[in-house]
Amino acid sequence: MAVLYDGQSGLRRDVVPAREADTLVLTHGDGTIERLPLAELFLVERRAGALTLGRTGLEGWRLRLPAPVDPAVDAAFPQTQGYGRWIDRLGLWAALAAFAAASAAVVAIGYLAPAVLAPLVPDAVEQAYGEALVGDFGGNYCLTPAGGRALDKLVAKLDGKPGELKVRVVDLDLVNAAALPGKHIVLFDALLEKVSGPDELAGILAHEIAHVRERHVTAALLRQFGVGIIAATLGGSVGGNVDSIAALRFTRGAEREADRGAIARLQAARINPAPTARFFEALARAEGAVRVPGLAYLSTHPMSAERKALFDRAARADIRYQPALSPTEWAALKTMCGSRQRR
């Protein structure tokens, strides 16, 4: 005796089921006979030899066949219960392996592809995004004629096409510098006060120029948008971990590349890299102490001792280094924000 719910009301009807070729014949208590094509029926649940069937197109229609079910009827329905269509097709273990491989590929692509794709992003797009992101820093740029000339001179020493770069000093109390989308580089006022001289500033500036020239900024943006959005969308702990990896704005590889690039630029300009090592030393001591809320994009992740050693080693005895700027020029650059009314 099987139980039938017709999906119209909650009434429970006893029926006697029997299979005839490709139909299931239900005999109701009052003798009426109902013929159901097996193709219209689907498996809802298989449990301890009993079956629950549903009927396509009739919501709530359920037929409960108690164990033992006539093998002829039983055989018409799947024997295993689903993990989901793709996984059922592959089998659990094969699916696990396939998904693991696919996921590893997705993470790898999310992490590596931006570096490859970055050079393909048109300048105009990056420019527009850079404008949208930083705008004009609320008009907080510092500029004096003498200071501006000194800065331009420094940039020209470090880069072959200085006209493309937009290097500016911003009156914000941050001991930091940043390479931003659209070939913007900003040096914060507190950094100028902190560094020991023009050589040290030149090292930092060269590092940021290298970030711009290697398209690291664009890659970091792509990574942040790509992986970051996927992670935010899917949520969950795995997504969160992926996000935290992507949130290291520049990859460690990019930082090293920028450091090497900076050293090459300094050597070409005959500026001593050793003073820059001092800056990284000081930065290492303050590591983790400075976090600016709301300015997540601008924060960096210094790698302290290793970078200091790199710049120290780069200083060579056989090169006659010259000061990056004359004392007068340096004084003009350093006091650029000082001559400006502080907010």
Add this chain to the structure above:
Amino acid sequence: MRLPEQAIAPDRATDHALGRGSGEAHMNEQHHDFAAGTADAPGEAFAFTGTWREFAPIAFSNLALTLVTLGIYRFWAKARERRYLWSRTRFIDDQLEWTGTGGEMFRGFVIAAALFVPALLFLQFGVEALAVRGHLAAAAIGAAIVSLLLMLLIGSARFLALRYRLSRTLWHGIRGGGSTGAVAYGMAYLWKTAIGILVLGLLVPWSMVTLWNARWDKMSFGPHRFQASASTDGLMGRWILVLVSPVLAAMLLGILTVAASALGMVAQSDLGGVVPAPAMIMLALGLTVGVYALIGLLGIGYFAAFLRNAIGGLELGELRFGFSARSRDWLLLFLGHVGLVIGTLGLGAVFISYRNWSFFVRHLQASGDVVLDDLTQSSEARRGDAEGLAAAFDLGAI
């Protein structure tokens, strides 16, 4: 069929339960089956028949698949889990059935994400961009507006999650549902939550109870609307205890500190100036744990009473519901969770949903009549929004 007045009383069940007496007014021709179907647990309207051994393969394969899919499988995992838990939940004479699918939950989630990702992007980048330009006021106002919108979405999500679960729950081939009104509910959620917090938190019980009623009044099963008439009776005392628990904790700390310094002085004089550092550390540790335990216990006490009130005020047709879990039961549930997770180095966490559901069903009660002739199919739309919004915010339905 008729349920006993007190659904938990097994002795009375022999007289009244489930239409054994053939003269019941609302009997229909199937009463023999009902009696037979409930012979194993007479009197309890709801019963949970699952075992952790059956659940374990589902839980562990779900965990493995969720990990290797970077979390995407969790929607299908949820569907498998619910199919099992629902099918092992018996109401009177037959099991429940979960008809929701992982695919629809995934789609619902993607739609919800499309709503809230722009908001999150604005909070992450827009506010920063404004602040960097010096438009601090605009940044603050923008952040506040977006935060309010997110709160509105959270409220709506609770409504939608409950409606979704009812609409995918089948019993005797009949499902539940709910009417429209998610956004209106979200608005109510927004201002009632705000008011609850504003007045020293005193109105939190009021906001919780009225929101519960507003939510359930829109829900239905088959042709019947739920009627929710929960009140704050008996909640205020417990809630005030929760509110003053930091003060209580501070007082407790003060008393114990005095006692400790007294002890310390005694120890000092005995041991010739040696401060009993380990003892003091143990005491400090014990105090900290004790303070958190106190606040936690009072919170549990309030929540247990809230849920008893809330579910106790629910009616559906001629059915009345009840929930019997007391503070002690909740405490044991939580301690069990903690023990399970710690004892298995975290792996046992996959059983938490199982334990929660079994706890819920074991304490859920119903009394009154179910008239099967009147229990016709729900006419509410079987909407496809699933519980995406709730999943996006990681919310529960109740």
